[in-house]
Amino acid sequence: MDEGWLRRALGTKRDGGSLEAATWARIVEGYTAGTIDDAPVAALLMASTVRGLDAGEIAALTEAMVRSGDVLTYPRAFGTVVDKHSSGGVGDTVSLIVVPLVAACGVAVAKLSGHALGHTGGTLDKLEAIPGVRTDLSPAAFVAQVERIGCAIGAQSDRLVPADRKLYALRDRTATVPSIGLIAASIVSKKVAGGADAIALDVKAGRGAFMATIAEAEILARTMVQLVRNFGRCATAFVTDMEEPLGFTVGTGIEAVEARDFLRGDEREPRLAETVLAVAQEMLRLAGVAEDDVTRGVLDALESGAAFERFVQLVEAQGGSRAALEAIAAHPHRVAVNAARHGVVTGIDAVAVGEAARELVAADGPFAGIRVVAPIGTTVRAGDALAEIAGASLAPGRVADAFTLGETAPPPRPVIDAVVRDADAAASMKDEVMKTASFREIGSRRA
Numbered sequence: 054m055d056e057g058w059l060r061r062a063l064g065t066k067r068d069g070g071s072l073e074a075a076t077w078a079r080i081v082e083g084y085t086a087g088t089i090d091d092a093p094v095a096a097l098l099m100a101s102t103v104r105g106l107d108a109g110e111i112a113a114l115t116e117a118m119v120r121s122g123d124v125l126t127y128p129r130a131f132g133t134v135v136d137k138h139s140s141g142g143v144g145d146t147v148s149l150i151v152v153p154l155v156a157a158c159g160v161a162v163a164k165l166s167g168h169a170l171g172h173t174g175g176t177l178d179k180l181e182a183i184p185g186v187r188t189d190l191s192p193a194a195f196v197a198q199v200e201r202i203g204c205a206i207g208a209q210s211d212r213l214v215p216a217d218r219k220l221y222a223l224r225d226r227t228a229t230v231p232s233i234g235l236i237a238a239s240i241v242s243k244k245v246a247g248g249a250d251a252i253a254l255d256v257k258a259g260r261g262a263f264m265a266t267i268a269e270a271e272i273l274a275r276t277m278v279q280l281v282r283n284f285g286r287c288a289t290a291f292v293t294d295m296e297e298p299l300g301f302t303v304g305t306g307i308e309a310v311e312a313r314d315f316l317r318g319d320e321r322e323p324r325l326a327e328t329v330l331a332v333a334q335e336m337l338r339l340a341g342v343a344e345d346d347v348t349r350g351v352l353d354a355l356e357s358g359a360a361f362e363r364f365v366q367l368v369e370a371q372g373g374s375r376a377a378l379e380a381i382a383a384h385p386h387r388v389a390v391n392a393a394r395h396g397v398v399t400g401i402d403a404v405a406v407g408e409a410a411r412e413l414v415a416a417d418g419p420f421a422g423i424r425v426v427a428p429i430g431t432t433v434r435a436g437d438a439l440a441e442i443a444g445a446s447l448a449p450g451r452v453a454d455a456f457t458l459g460e461t462a463p464p465p466r467p468v469i470d471a472v473v474r475d476a477d478a479a480a481s482m483k484d485e486v487m488k489t490a491s492f493r494e495i496g497s498r499r500a
């Protein structure tokens with residue numbers, strides 16, 4: 054095989070140039086088929102991360118990834134099929150919650166997801182922690198499940214965006230995850246291949262996200278919304294806060310526990326609840342649900358237990374059982390992480406917490422992890438708990454180092470920073486949030 058063209062392409066990208074659509078298509082096709090190995094693609098990913106991808110390259114890469122496999126379609130009787138995706142966060146269980154929640158409101162949800170990348174958790178890892186649950190659904194089984202129960206969460210496969218499956222894993226191995234172009238192409242290719250008509254995108258911003266600033270996150274949001282429009286679909290992208298873990302828990306299995314408890318109404322972390330509410334309501338809007346029914350539908354599905362029952366159906370449809378879901382619990386070995394002095398929590402290094410949780414899971418099993426006890430703004434005394442470790446393989450000091458204590462509480466941060474509903478502008482969410490139900494309406498039932 055003549056590899057001169059590939060070396061020239063790598064050199065062009067290394068030097069900051071742009072590759073033509075035909076070149077991207079040839080590389081993706083060759084890598085998916087196995088005629089191009091990891092080494093040159095790893096070099097291309099690094100060059101793309103350092104040099105960036107222009108709009109044409111991102112579109113070409115996304116198109117090539119979509120064309121690497123099947124594109125699902127649904128009978129028109131389904132109505133508008135929606136999907137949701139996050140750009141990657143810590144303690145982010147929103148997907149596990151909103152998929153059954155929106156389905157319980159009568160809107161079909163077809164979600165193709167990925168495994169963990171870097172310090173962030175993967176929706177598939179969390180769902181697969183429930184004993185018996187499988188996510189390797191065939192295209193036919195995926196569509197049939199959406200038709201039968203209104204929702205499905207599946208993985209990329211040899212038939213659904215196989216290019217992304219390989220590139221996703223290679224990005225994780227080569228530290229090339231935090232690239233706007235690569236993230237956008239990965240997410241949108243899965244969404245298009247999954248067949249959704251409308252997509253809600255949750256773009257994280259902050260020290261625990263791949264996009265460190267709101268400005269960077271807005272660029273990613275606009276990029277993805279435009280990509281979705283290129284494929285004749287519609288999307289809304291939220292920019293949400295990731296300066297600290299979103300929920301109480303960090304770790305694959307214990308995040309599944311948190312999602313279950315949220316849907317049952319046992320415990321609902323307020324920041325997580327606000328994000329869930331905003332995303333679920335927008336998914337209903339994208340599906341054409343009347344505005345007067347959007348908020349009422351979400352709250353009714355939560356409070357009636359219909360959303361939890363739909364989660365049970367999803368678990369059962371994918372190989373698990375109600376009993377297995379009810380039985381999951383955090384690792385029984387618990388270690389407190391205590392404050393060394395009096396102060397106010399002014400910061401939490403979400404990357405450090407995410408990496409520690411990932412190592413715990415690898416060492417102690419899927420239900421090991423970390424529970425945040427003192428979020429930012431909490432006043433603590435010496436000896437008070439900052440967090441709790443579930444598992445036996447991590448020193449408390451490592452988690453304690455992720456917490457910064459100060460003398461005064463920092464100003465409160467909004468959970469939702471911006472929203473993008475077209476390719477041209479990111480509007481402030483201030484007025485939008487005022488039009489939606491307050492997260493306090495679905496707050497914790499536990500004192």
